[in-house]
Amino acid sequence: MLLIFGLTFAEDTAMFAAWEAVFEANGYSLEELEAATNEIARSSTPPRTRAEHLAEINRIIRQRRRNQGVVNEDLSAKEVFWTCPDCDSCGWVTVPHPKAYVDGVWQPPFWSAAVTCHCLRGIQRLESYRGGDSGIQVPMSLTAYEARFPNWREEWNRFVEGRRKLVKALDLSETTEKLSSRATPNDLP
Numbered sequence: 001m002l003l004i005f006g007l008t009f010a011e012d013t014a015m016f017a018a019w020e021a022v023f024e025a026n027g028y029s030l031e032e033l034e035a036a037t038n039e040i041a042r043s044s045t046p047p048r049t050r051a052e053h054l055a056e057i058n059r060i061i062r063q064r065r066r067n068q069g070v071v072n073e074d075l076s077a078k079e080v081f082w083t084c085p086d087c088d089s090c091g092w093v094t095v096p097h098p099k100a101y102v103d104g105v106w107q108p109p110f111w112s113a114a115v116t117c118h119c120l121r122g123i124q125r126l127e128s129y130r131g132g133d134s135g136i137q138v139p140m141s142l143t144a145y146e147a148r149f150p151n152w153r154e155e156w157n158r159f160v161e162g163r164r165k166l167v168k169a170l171d172l173s174e175t176t177e178k179l180s181s182r183a184t185p186n187d188l189p
């Protein structure tokens with residue numbers, strides 16, 4: 001695979017790690033992957049993008065399993081319901097906006113931004129922006145973002161925790177107010 005495709009982008013290392021997770025979730029063996037890679041190498045219409053390449057690997061292995069009568073329902077189900085914990089498989093991850101940091105700390109009013117996830121869906125999203133001449137800016141990937149802001153998850157959690165405390169405090173004030181307003185008439189002489 002590496003030989004066919006070559007490592008063009010810095011994100012490719014992370015991408016292959018994501019591919020590996022997909023292969024593992026689907027229970028692909030090394031033999032199956034080698035066979036699929038060989039078939040792609042011989043193909044007269046090879047995949048043009050990374051997302052197509054991965055889709056082709058999946059398609060060939062599924063086809064071979066069907067031909068050999070070894071389709072395992074559990075594995076198929078796993079593949080369908082394989083979800084990414086970072087983006088819920090939507091391909092986008094919401095992060096603190098790069099311009100909203102001051103000295104590495106996310107500042108109010110806590111602007112956020114979306115970056116493409118490291119998973120298959122995220123890779124597909126990123127691919128869809130690359131190679132086009134539409135002039136649309138290619139989004140930042142989570143890998144590139146994390147290289148610049150390695151502490152973003154701590155900043156995000158600090159924000160969520162702050163919001164949670166604020167809501168609790170507001171709830172408490174409201175409850176207290178209700179109690180005091182209810183108590184007032186009885187206190188009247």
Ligand SMILES: [Zn+2]
Binds near residue numbers: 087117118
């Ligand atoms: Zn994801």
